[in-house]
Amino acid sequence: MKIKFNPNLDFQRDAINSVTRVFEGQEEGNSRFTVSGIPETEFQLQEIGVGNRLKLLEEDILKNIQSIQIENGLRPDEILKSLDFTIEMETGTGKTYVYLRSMFELHEKYGFSKFIIVVPSVAIREGVYKSLQMTKEHFSQIYDNTPYDYFIYDSDDLPKVRQFATSQHIQIMVINIDAFRRSFTNPELEKKANIIHRSHDRMNGQKPIEYIQSTNPIVIIDEPQSVDTTNKSTKAIESLNPLCTYRYSATHIDKYHMLYRLDSVDAYERKLVKQIEVAGIQVDDAHNKAFIEVHDVSNKKGSPEATISFDQFKDGKVKRVKRRVSQGADLFEYSGGREVYDGYIISEIYAEKGNEFVKFGTDIYVKKGETIGGVDEDTLKRLQIRKTIDEHLDKELRLRPRGIKVLSLFFIDRVANYRQYDEDGNQLNGKYAKMFEEEYKKAISSPKYSQLFEGVDKDTIAERVHDGYFSIDTKGRGNSKVEYFKDTSGTTQADGDAYNLIMKDKEKLLDLDTKLKFIFSHSTLREGWDNPNVFQICTLNETNSTIKKRQEIGRGLRIAVDQDGERVYGFDVNTLTVMANESYENFAKELQKEIEKEEGIKFGVVEEHSFAGIPVLDESGESKNLGVEQSAKIYEHFIEQDYIDKRGKIQDKLRLDIKSDVVNVPEEVKEQKAQITSLLRKLAGKLNIKNADDKREVKLNKQVLLDEDFKQLWDKIKYKTTYRVDFDSEKLIENCAKALRDQLRVSKARFRYETSKLAMDRGGVHAGDPNQQVQTYDATDFPLPDILTILQDETQLTRKSIAKMLMDSGRLSSFTNNPQKFIEQALDIIKSEMRMVIVDGIKYQKIGDDHFYAQELFESEELFGYLDKNMIKAKKSVHDHVVYDSDIERNFAQAFEENDGVNLYAKLPAWFKVDTPLGSYNPDWAVVYENNGDKKLYFVVETKGSLFSDALRATEKAKIDCGREHFKALESGVAYEVADDFDRFLDVVEE
Structure with a gap:
């Protein structure tokens, strides 16, 4: 099975044309230069190198850039600062395909033939190389078998660099930034430089970088926000002597000359990526243990402080609160006198970076980011695994008949949680692998999924549907070598082996005959690998996930493919379920913040150039753009109409006029009113507002x-x-006992599983109405509080009266189910009955x-x-x-x-x-x-x-x-x- 590529996707063609049109007017051709031959021979042999040549004037390039920007709805640049260009494309929309094909287009139009792809990591390097392999047949068909070579730069294979410089065919070099970031001009430090910057005998005494510089390569930077991280990186890129530099990413930091933008909102609205469904597991009514979470530790003022969360009893209810605390703080007092916090006095706050913790009493340590006293962590992770399996199987039922293989991806932060070893080096299942197999066997026993497992050995299938992809460490055991999985940073050579294995299996994983469906990988695998048929992503970190939400969802945004390798479009198929460690509302809110920060999207904002790209007909009937000047006039008109504020923020008045289709536009653009309104509708977002007017x-x-x-x-x-009151205490006890008997409903703590589909528009990221499933959390490992004392303190009734109410109610057996919930409900009921009895005897004066x-x-x-x-x-x-x-x-x-x-x-x-x-x-x-x-x-x-x-x-x-x-x-x-x-x-x- 091979993934097929569609050469006619309009958004990809637009991106490619935006790249190539920069040099419109450039003559086709290339430059020639002399490559040093081999000395000490009778004849001085010389080779002719072939490089890129640019003859276009800067003012012509600037005009081209401005024209491209206006057509693409971008703010046009006033001056040409450099030949650095930005292309922004949302993850999953094919940016690698776009820049690979752009190379062929640049060669076909202008004769450019030397290209270098700079990547930040091993993972992305392997991903790019796999894409070059997968697209070889596709590009050969489109470009009439135009010859080209591609390779990964290897300091042990320097002849490839000479070939890069001398070949007349298209040459594509893929190189990691770390392979040429270290360069030293001091001869005494030269040995510390990357080999590419050192003189070498195999290069006739020249430096490999000099061969590259002579070609004036076109440099393409994949994920520049991870490449251009230091001044050294910037200088390293400059050392390649590029003709120009194109930067491709979904999340740029430095924008340079922006040529094309397909952001996350565009991609979602055009259904070019999967719809995101957030699934979260919340715990209700579990306040029976001393819960503590350490959010932050600091020592800014010389006195260490910590921000923690704990449960506080106030006004008859337990609520989780967050506050700043210092050494000596007593959580028994802060919690409102809850017995479970007795002895939880902060004895030390340790603020050393990377090792922050808060110590309670003599032996309880809670590190920054950790939680104690909540729901048992393994119980929660087991439920996450089970729900991921359920989501997976539900999608299999729908999608397998359409020839679509469903994959699920688990991120973990410790390999040992998935794979362990005995003394002889034999592999053993870690706790997550055990949980998975146990829950998978339970899930597939449901009659609901029987058609998926006809003729399958259900006793062994659980072992065959999952595997782990991790870095490998080979260690000696006697006379044998044993391969161990290990934790790594994500940037080492050992990681390269793991990523390579995943990349080689990329298409094999899509085959319905391949049993592997559930992939466990190290949490550092955040970019560089993805598969179009990942439909579930679950992060099983021992603490809250530190992976950014955009990185997390990015592994599964690509549109799915069927068994013929064809893309299958539509949200009815393409929904990515993200098992989040938080509520869906918070996930949506934080995702919007990340998009605003990383993409620079201003939700609900009109900009001066927003209307510049709207097409109009001139006096001769030719099509042109409305232009920046006219767009700015519309912008000022909207400020005068109180449609937007001075920063461009859309006001409710405009939303209402959009809804009623009565937007007031300047007289000279009346004919473009429909297009202007359509654009505004995208920017305005939801319209369910009150009329501010x-x-x-x-x-x-x-x-x-x-x-x-x-x-x-x-x-x-x-x-x-x-007022004063007079009441009958016996009647109160009788009424309270009856009300407790009739109204008290104390369930055990519950897991609440919620899923909500996210929608994205120019107004923001919105979570839809949730679907809920509830499951009991059967926990009994908590102390029983002194219920009589608590109820006495809250009601001011005697212990004897309270004891009689509880005994007469016949409901005391429910107390052990969920003590805190019992106390809260009993308080509500008793106080309500007290008020009723008091009112009966009330006298006002x-x-x-x-x-x-x-x-x-x-x-x-x-x-x-x-x-x-x-x-x-x-x-x-x-x-x-x-x-x-x-x-x-x-x-x-x-x-x-x-x-x-x-x-x-x-x-x-x-x-x-x-x-x-x-x-x-x-x-x-x-x-x-x-x-x-x-x-x-x-x-x-x-x-x-x-x-x-x-x-x-x-x-x-x-x-x-x-x-x-x-x-x-x-x-x-x-x-x-x-x-x-x-x-x-x-x-x-x-x-």
Whole structure:
């Protein structure tokens, strides 16, 4: 099976044309130079070298660059700083294919024949070489068997360098930056330089670099953000004497002259890469052990400090909090007195870089990035492995009938977790390999997957579907040699062996007959290897993953291929599931931050040149671009329209006009309105917003506020009260026991498995609605807390009363399932019953004439609402608009305005509160009613959807009861009433 390449993909052709058009107008040809012959012979033999030649003027090159940039929607450069060019292409869109084919195009158009590909690592070097092998037949067909040679630079094979200089055919050298980064001009230090910079007998006393320099090679840098890391690297590139330099990456740091950009948003919107689905495993209700996570340790001010997370008991609930702590901090106190933290006093904070830790007591050490007391790490990793297997098998069911092989990739940080050895050097499964085989056997026993395993020995298949790709260390054992896998940095020669093995198997892995489907590799394998049919990526680090999200997902973004080697497009096939060590919301947020930082994408921002590439027809009917000057005018027009701010950030007003298709554009570009709006739609992102133009500040209606009727109303209701309670303790115990028996539902801790597909547009990275699966976490390795003491401290009830409630409830057996959850629920229930019993015996009393809400408070209040959303105009109210919270309140406000009997009314402000044992209570309305000159009536009205007690929540009913007692205690002649519609209120008025 061979991967096929499509020569007609428009985005790749656009990138290639952008590269070649830089030299439009260049004559075809090459340069000749003399290569030193072999001395001490009768005839002085000389060879003729062939190099690249450039005759184009700089001003012509700049014009070409500007034209390319405008067409590609990029900001045009004003001056030609150098012949360094940038091509930005999202991972998985074929940048290697693009730059390889660009070489042939540059040769065909201008005769350029010497090319050097500079790479940062062994992994990428092997990947490029594999691509050269895979595309050889493809390029031979396209370019009529144009002869070319390619090779990896090897300091032990210097004749290849001479061939590079003298051959008249296309020459492609792949070289690692480390092979020529060390160059010394001091002769005494020359032996420390790379061989390429040293004089050599096999090169007739010349330096290999001099042969390369003579050719004026076109240099292509793959992943420049990893190559151009130091000044030495920059000088090393310059030492090649390049005619020009093209840099290809998805994440550039230095942009130089940008020629083409296909960023992550473009790639996603055009479905050129897989859709990303984030899967996360969250743990709910597991607070029964002393959880501690060390985030950071520092010693900036001479006094070491650490940032840690721990569980804090507050207001009857346990919440995970993060705070800065110093030596001597007692987590028992910080946690709200939780017994599990007794003795967890910080005795040392050690800040040496690379070895940071926090010591608790005498023997508990937690390193930076580590966690203790949470869910058992191996349990969590086992579940990650199982869910990855399930996702894999589900995709196999769908995709195998279409001839698509499904692969899954596991990153691990220690080889020993996957592969171990006995004393004789025999391979043994590490813990992850054991987990995998056990979970795989369980998974395939499901009838759901029976069709995938017809005729397969299920007892042995688990051993054959996974393998590890790691660096190999050969060690002696007696008279034999044993090969061991080992941890390496990702840049050593040993890594080269591992990467080479993976690259050789790249196409073999895609064959349905190949049993291998699950690949375990060292976490340093972040770039340089990928396979189009990786559909799951799971990072099994012992601590939280330090791999950047863009690196992590990059291994699986390529569009899948079938058994014929053809790409299969569409998100129905191409979904990459990433098993993340965090929530999907956080993954999306952090991914957006990385994209903004690494790609320089400004989500939701218009730039001055954004419209320059829009095609228009000139007076002669020829097609041209709108241009930078006209684009800048549109930009300024949008600022004037308040569509964007001065930094180009899109405002809600523009989003609404886009949604309504009424975008206001300058008169001279009316014909291009559709194209401008289309571009803006991509930049604006989601449109589900409130209309900012409808936002209004609610102002006081002074005429009502100063009216004598309102003053009399306010004088009747403005006073504050206090309350006292009297209750039956036996009744409370009885009610609490019954409520605990009926309402207590204490489950064990749970794993919550959530998956959410990410969407990307110019507005940002968005997580969709999640799908959830729940699984019980059956843990019992935790101490049982003193429940009586905790409940006594929180409720102020006696231990005897609490013990009787718990015993009479019959629910104490649930305590051992999840002690902390039991305590939290029991507290909620007991406190709720206490409030109900207290309300039954509550008595309110007016505090005195000096304690009241001043009428002047209305003048200091700021109130806002949205027209046609949550506010209506008012004439009888103390405000010129009424801001309502529900349809019932809106209907009441409308009726107050329309009924002749209502003199005036007020929606009582949030600061008007009645104290109750259940928290403060804010009634809805104050009303003055007078019908046909009759006596004036004063009301406080609470509006509810139902008047039936059974339909009201217990706390709502209790607060209403307290409100009634409060206004009764004022003895001011104000009637407190509850109504579900205005007619019901009129019935009360009639009474």
